[in-house]
Amino acid sequence: MQKILAKTLFFSISASASLLVSTGNLKANAQNQSFNNNEITSYAQAVLAMEPERQQAFGEIKKIVGNGEVPQIVCSEPNSLNNLPGRARDIAVNxxxxxxxxxxxxxxxxxxxxxxxxxxxxxxxxxxxxxxxxIRLQKNTNSQ
Structure with missing residues (x-):
């Protein structure tokens, strides 16, 4: 069960990140980076903390957009937010x-x-x- 949840959350990294990152400028800078264990743990903790809110925001935006596809939202690109209808834009900005x-x-x-x-x-x-x-963070959470 924990591995399934971890895989689900891991796949949502891309979705969470798509709301935060504009990959165009960062690809060149990101290559060959090394990250220490503390940064990796912090990253995983942040993703776990963001996931429920990401799902909620995505669901609310999807309801507003209706049958249309939810456009890619990138926090660092104001145009991606400005293209959303009013209430959906507010949800994405929040x-x-x-x-x-x-x-x-x-x-x-x-x-x-x-x-x-x-x-x-x-x-x-x-x-x-x-x-x-x-997985380690989920095990620690489930064992408390």
């Missing part, structure tokens, strides 16, 4: 603001979080380390 606070609360800068997110897409070792951190 999510973006709170997600940045969550990232900061776990000791990462938005830039570091974004670089890790981009690096995970192409670095299998980092992806596995984050996955392992997610």
């Amino acid at each position: 999510y973006c603001n709170h997600s940045q606070k969550i990232v900061s609360d776990y000791g990462l800068t938005p830039d570091k979080f974004n670089r890790m997110t981009v690096e995970i897409q192409s670095n299998a070792d980092l992806k596995q380390q984050v996955y392992n951190a997610l």
